[in-house]
Amino acid sequence: MNVLVTGGTGYIGRILVPDLLKHGHTVTAMDRGFIDYSDPVKDYGSNVNILRDDIRTCDPSLLRNYDAVIDLAALSNDPAGNLNKMSTWDINYVGRVRIARLSKKLGTQRYIVASSCSVYGFKDEVCNETTPVNPLTTYAEANVAVERDNNALNDKKFRSTSLRFATVFGYSQRFRLDLVINAMTFYGYTNNVIRMMRDGLQYRPFIHVKDVSRALISTMESDNEELGGQSINIGSNTLNLQIKDVAESIKSKLKSDSKIELYGDPDNRSYKVNFDLAKQLINFETKYDLNYGIEEIIDKCENGLNDIPQMHTVDYYKKLLEYETEIKKFSNLKAKIIL
Ligand SMILES: NC(=O)c1ccc[n+]([C@@H]2O[C@H](COP(=O)([O-])OP(=O)(O)OC[C@H]3O[C@@H](n4cnc5c(N)ncnc54)[C@H](O)[C@@H]3O)[C@@H](O)[C@H]2O)c1
Known part of the structure; x- marks a missing residue:
């Protein structure tokens, strides 16, 4: 298939794009490159066409001739989304609906958007796809709105699917230190301190980034028409984990005498998610567990994974936004780094 991946040089994109190539697909990655610090051209090789463009403003003709579009471009978490709510809405909702509508108009047959289990908010019950959504942040609200509008575009010629991912962990060349397992492991290794939000009893659903890539490719390649117009949870029933257990697992894998340090007020925000529908529709089950992810990050640390600003x-x-404000003070030109 000829595939366009938006946000294709981000954390998930860095794993997905090479996997798509291994599956024999032709890939174009469109990304503003807000946070690139390792050269995607070097990482992907010359077989991937990289477009440094913006999903909000790119020329529509760039979306011509794709069999499938995988839409990963976004300000990618709750706190980032809260920095500038207008930009978040503009990218995560308006931008992604634009990409889906243009893709449909230009003849793409399969479209997948990366949503998040955070659409459920925090609940006592185990959430499945019939559980009413309860978005608590701009990031989650944009996901709910984009699912609604993009799923509604589904028809016989354009299959539109929203995948609600659990919180991701694991290494990629654009490593993210705002993700809880990544951060606890990385700082456990580098500072001997595993910082855990008080009191660690809260549950969260998790998934390894390699499994995210597998789910995206299985969905894209599947001929199952039931995927059209659907929102599907992607994760594992066995990876609904308590943060304190995650912290203990990390501690047990570190060679040093690391300690677990509590911070913040007691966090009542807890939720668990059911992932049976993904098994039913695309026969998806995760392959990579918590231990795999922890050991992988420790191994990368042992081989010189450094703390650099773009990982945060x-x-x-926040720095990009401040920089933009500074530039605007001195110039009438539109800042190049504008969010
Ligand atoms: N990582 C997770 O835990 C997780 C969980 C659930 C859902 N998701 C979703 O998966 C998608 C990818 O997440 P990620 O972890 O790879 O995040 P990421 O921040 O590493 O990647 C997002 C990419 O989108 C690009 N981008 C942002 N705005 C853009 C724009 N206007 N035009 C073009 N490119 C733009 C950024 O430069 C970045 O490379 C996001 O939609 C995210 O919300 C991620």
Whole structure:
């Protein structure tokens, strides 16, 4: 298939794009490159066409001739989304609906958008796809709105699917330190301190980034028409984990005498998610568990994974916004780094 991946040089894109190539697909990655620090051209090789463009403003003709579009472009978490609510809405909702509508108009047959289990908010019950959504942040609201509008575009010629991912962990060349397992492991290794939000009893659903890529490719390649117009949870029933257990697993894998340190007020925000529908529709089950992800990150640390600003997604976006404000003070030109 000829595939366009928007946000294709981000954390998930860095794993997905090479996997798509391995599956024999032809790939174009469109990304503003807000946070690139390792050269995607070097990482992907010359077989991937990289477009440095913006989903909000790109020329529609760039979306011509694709069999499938996988839409990963976004300000990618709750705190980043709260930095500038207008930009978040503009990219995560308006931008992604634009890409879906143009893709449909230009003859793409399959479209998948990356949504999130955060659409459920925090609940006592185990959430499945029939559970009413309860978005608590701009990021989650934009996901709910984009699912609604893009799923509604589904028809016989254009299959539109929204995948609600659990919180991701694991290594990619654009490593994210705003993700809880990544951060606890990385700082456990580098500082001997595993910082855990008080009191660690809260549950969260998790998924390894390699499994995210597998789910996206299975969905794209599947001929199952039932995928059209659907929102589907992607994760594992066995990876609804309590944060304190995650912290203990990390501690047990570190060579040093690391300690677990509590921070923040007691966090009552807890939720668990059911992932049976993905098994039913695309026969999806995760392959990579928590231990795999922890050991992988420790291994990368042992081989020189350094703490760099771009890994701190929220702080880094904050700096870009400040930089934009500074530039605007001195110039009438539109800032190049504008969010
Ligand atoms: N990582 C997770 O835990 C997780 C969980 C659920 C859902 N998701 C979703 O998966 C998608 C990818 O997440 P990720 O973890 O790879 O995040 P990421 O921040 O690493 O990647 C997002 C990419 O989108 C690009 N981008 C942002 N705005 C753009 C624009 N206007 N035009 C073009 N490119 C733009 C950024 O430069 C970045 O490379 C996001 O939609 C995210 O919300 C991620």
